[in-house]
Amino acid sequence: MTTQKLVSEIKRKGSFLCIGLDTDISKIPSHLLQAQDPVFEFNKAIIDATHHLCVAYKPNIAFYEANGSKGWDSLQKTVRYLREQYPEIFTIADAKRGDIGNTSKMYAKAFFQDLGFDSVTVAPYMGKDSIEPFLTFNDKHTILLALTSNEGAFDFQTRLVDGKEVYKTVIEVSKGWQNSQNLMYVVGATKAEYLMEIRKIIPNNFLLVPGVGAQGGSLEEVCKYGLTEDCGLLINSSRGIIYASSDTDFARAASIKAQELQTKMAILLHDN
Numbered sequence: 001m002t003t004q005k006l007v008s009e010i011k012r013k014g015s016f017l018c019i020g021l022d023t024d025i026s027k028i029p030s031h032l033l034q035a036q037d038p039v040f041e042f043n044k045a046i047i048d049a050t051h052h053l054c055v056a057y058k059p060n061i062a063f064y065e066a067n068g069s070k071g072w073d074s075l076q077k078t079v080r081y082l083r084e085q086y087p088e089i090f091t092i093a094d095a096k097r098g099d100i101g102n103t104s105k106m107y108a109k110a111f112f113q114d115l116g117f118d119s120v121t122v123a124p125y126m127g128k129d130s131i132e133p134f135l136t137f138n139d140k141h142t143i144l145l146a147l148t149s150n151e152g153a154f155d156f157q158t159r160l161v162d163g164k165e166v167y168k169t170v171i172e173v174s175k176g177w178q179n180s181q182n183l184m185y186v187v188g189a190t191k192a193e194y195l196m197e198i199r200k201i202i203p204n205n206f207l208l209v210p211g212v213g214a215q216g217g218s219l220e221e222v223c224k225y226g227l228t229e230d231c232g233l234l235i236n237s238s239r240g241i242i243y244a245s246s247d248t249d250f251a252r253a254a255s256i257k258a259q260e261l262q263t264k265m266a267i268l269l270h271d272n
């Protein structure tokens, strides 16, 4: 999907919500466990109930890999379902990959070609040649971890090296790579106070912002410095939406939570 198309969907829906499909088999309502593929049935119900309120879904690959080949099957079915039923939705493989060039080439093939995701999250630690294979795909997006939402972000990312925070160096250097127009960046909602500085370096790039809801980040705080003319934000919530209820009404409960965020987003977009 092109960035232009993503922006037009954001404007059309009045939403920059990304729903995280961190589908944990141990948290799925018990009535679904008799289904042949409970994870897919859960995802399908969540998607059907919320697709009009969000612009993106982000399956976290760990939750699927943890179920072995069955998990990979559930993932494949989920992405196929999204592409066929809701082709206007932006899909994110939250895989946090990145390796030497020929290995990254295989990761890029797996997520962009085989599974058909629009984007994938990658870790910048191994540098340019570990990211370039992802960037060569047209109309696919590589989402680089910049400043993450967790406490461990302070271990390396905010450390000064040659007088500059490591996360700033990651953003500045990656901006110079070939096909860097295909880059988006992860900035945790719990780190909203850093966004003014980040926007000075990348005034327009899209940011994937996880950490509202369960991790305590604030939507309003993120928007204060993160919003751009073209929105420039995808705000993710996973547990706060998909586990709003553990009963038979789980999909409806998820749509109520998504609606709460979408309503706030529509106002923020309007006032921007």
Ligand SMILES: O=C(O)c1cc(=O)[nH]c(=O)n1[C@@H]1O[C@H](COP(=O)(O)O)[C@@H](O)[C@H]1O
Binding pocket: 020, 022, 060, 094, 121, 147, 148, 149, 150, 186, 187, 188, 210, 211, 212, 213, 214, 215, 236, 237, 238, 239, 240
């Ligand atoms: O890359 C991510 O999506 C990510 C980066 C980050 O800095 N923090 C973070 O929480 N995430 C992911 O975003 C999701 C957050 O889930 P909730 O805290 O349940 O909303 C999880 O899938 C995390 O793996």
